[in-house]
Amino acid sequence: MFSLVTLKTPVAAIGREVLGFTRNLGRLFLFFARGFLLIFQPPIQFDKIRQQIFFIGMKSVFVICLTAAFTGMVLGLQGYYALVKYGSTAALGSAVALSLVREMGPVLTAVMVIARAGSAMAAEIGIMRISEQIDALKTMDVNPLRYLISPRIAAALVCFPLLTAIFDVVGLFGGYLSGSALLGVNPAFYFSRAQSSVETGDIIGGFIKALVFAVVTVTICCYQGYYTHTRAEFGAKGVSISTTSAVVISCVLVLLTDYVLTTFLL
C-alpha cells in the first residue's frame, strides 16, 4: 500500500544524517575552541606542553627525515626524466623546491605525524576514557580538556611548522642526491634555481598549511579518543575503532583542506 509515510522515510533518514553530521561538526568545533582557549588559562602548563612537544615533535624527527629524503629523491628522479625531454634539467631545483615547500612538505609531514602521534593520541585518550581516568579528573575538579587536550594542541601548533621546515630541507637534499649526484645535474644550477624560485610567500603558505593541518589532526584525533564511550562498541573494540577513524578521518581532511587552502593561497 502506498502511503505518505513510505515517501517520507528516506527523506527523514537523510535529514537525520545531516542533522547528526552538523551536530558533530559543531561539537568538534567547540571541542577545539575550548581546548585552544584553555591553553592560555593561567597557570600555563609549560611542563605538559614540553612533554607533548617531545612526543609529537622530537620523536617524529627521524621518520620525517626518512620520508623527506626519499620523497626528495623520487622528485629528483621523476623531475629529471620529465625535464630531460625538453632539455631543461637546470630547472630541476625549482621543480623539487616548489613542490616540496608548497605541497609535499606540509601534507606528508601531517600524514606522517598522524600515523605516528595522532593514532597514539586517540588510543591513549580512548583508554583513559574507558578506564574512567577522565571521570577521575573531573571528580578532582581538574578540567580534562585543559589537562589532556590543550597541551596537545599547543604542542602540535609548535611542532607542525618546524617538522615541515625539516621536511623541506631534507627533501631538497634528497632531490640533490638523485638529481645531481646520481644523474649529473649541475649542483650549482640545482641550488641556485631552488633558491631563486622559492619566494617568501611560498614558505609562508607552507607554514599556514602546516598550522591548519596541526589543528585538524590534533582536534580529530583527540576528539575520537575523548568520545570513545559514545560509540556503540565498548572497551578495547571501541578504542580500536576510535583510533582507526582518527587516522582515516584526519588523513582525508588533511588532503581536503589542502585542496581548499591551495586554491586560496595560489
Added chain:
Amino acid sequence: MSAPPLIQLQDVVKTLGANRVLDGVNLSIHRGEITAIIGKSGSGKSVLLKHIIGLLEPDEGSILFEGRRRAAMSPPEKKALRQKFSYVFQETALFDFLTVVENVALPLAERKHAVPAEIQRRVRDKLSQLDLYDVDHKYPAQLSGGMKKRVALARALVTEPDIVLFDEPTTGLDPIRKNAVHSMISDYQRRFGFTGVVVSHEIPDIFFIAQRVAMIDGGRIRFEGTPEDIQQAPDSEVRNFIEGLESPRDPMTGIASHSIGQQHLRREMSRLQRHRKPFSIVLMAMDHPENIDRIAGHMASQKLLKRFADHVIQNSYLTDTCFRYAINKIMVLLPDTDEGQAHSFCRKISRTLRQSALFDALDKSRHVGYTLSAGVVQARPDSGLEELIAAAEKEQAVFYEGRKE
C-alpha cells in the same frame, strides 16, 4: 526546624540505553554520617554514586545540596561544590601514565597556589598511613590489585575532602586489609568529620562503621535506616539479602559473626529466664586503635586485633561464644559462668598475653603503646539484652597494657 540534609536525592530517574537504572530514588545523606549503600550487583549503586558527584545528570528529579538544587547553581558555586568531593572508583581509575606518587599528588598539584614541599609531605603521610612503602616510583600496572585500591584511597583522601564517595573500596582485598580500610574510613570520619557514602558488599562489616544503611533494589530505595534497623527489617526481601551475604564467621578473626553472637545471646537469655542458668558476658575492646593507626598504620591495629582474638579463642571453652561486636570490640559469652569466674577468665587472658609477644604482629618496629579493656557483667533475669550490654560497656576497665619498644 532542623537543618536540611547535606545531600538529598528527590525522585531521581536515570535511563541508560534501554535500561531504567534509577526509577525514582529518594535518599538523604546527613552531614558527618557514613551512609552505606547496599544492593544486588547491577542494581544501580555506582550510577547512584555518580549522580551524587555530578558525573551523571538525572533525566528526571533533582539533587539538592544543603537544600539547594545543583542544576540551579552558578558555575563558581558548582566548582566550589566539586572541590568538597572525592570519589574512590570501583576499578581504581588510577592514571596509568603516572607513578604512584604522581597519582596521589595530582589532585593537589592541579590546584592553584600549590606548594611542592607541602604536597610531598601530604602525599608521603597518606602513603604511609595506607601501608604503601617502596612503591613511590612504580606505575599502577606494576602493583597488585589490593595495592592499587589503597593508592586510589590515598589519592581520594589526600585533599582532605568534606564528602567522600567510595565505590566498593574493599572489593578484592584480603580480610585484614578490608578491616584496615574500614577502620581507616571510620577513624577519618571521627577525626575530620567527613561525610561518607560507601557502596559495599561487605555485610556485616560495613554495619560496624555506617550510621545509616540504604538498600537499593529495582531502581528504588527499598530500605533506609540504621544498621540495627535493617537487621530487624520487617521486609523479608531485605533480610534475605543481608543474611545471604553474611558469613557465620568473621573472615578476619575467625570468631563468630555479629548476628550469630546476637542469636546466642538471645538463647542464653531465655535459658536464664526459664531455667535459671547463669551466664556472663565479657566485652573486650582495643582502646584508641587510632593511636596505633597513626603511628604504625591501619594494618597494625587490625593485625593486633586478630592476634588478640586468637588468644581469646585459645582461652575459651567450646561452649563459649566469641563474636565480633564492633569494629574493635570482641564479645565473649560465657554460659554457666558467674561474674567471679568471668573475671578469672579475663585474668587468664591477660596472663597469656603477657607471656606471648603480641606485637610480633607488627612488622614495622616502632614504639607503640596500647591498652586492652574488658567489661564483665553477669546477666540478671530481669534485665534486657540492651541493658546487659550497656552495663558491660560501663564496666569496661583496662585489663592489659602493652608496649612495643
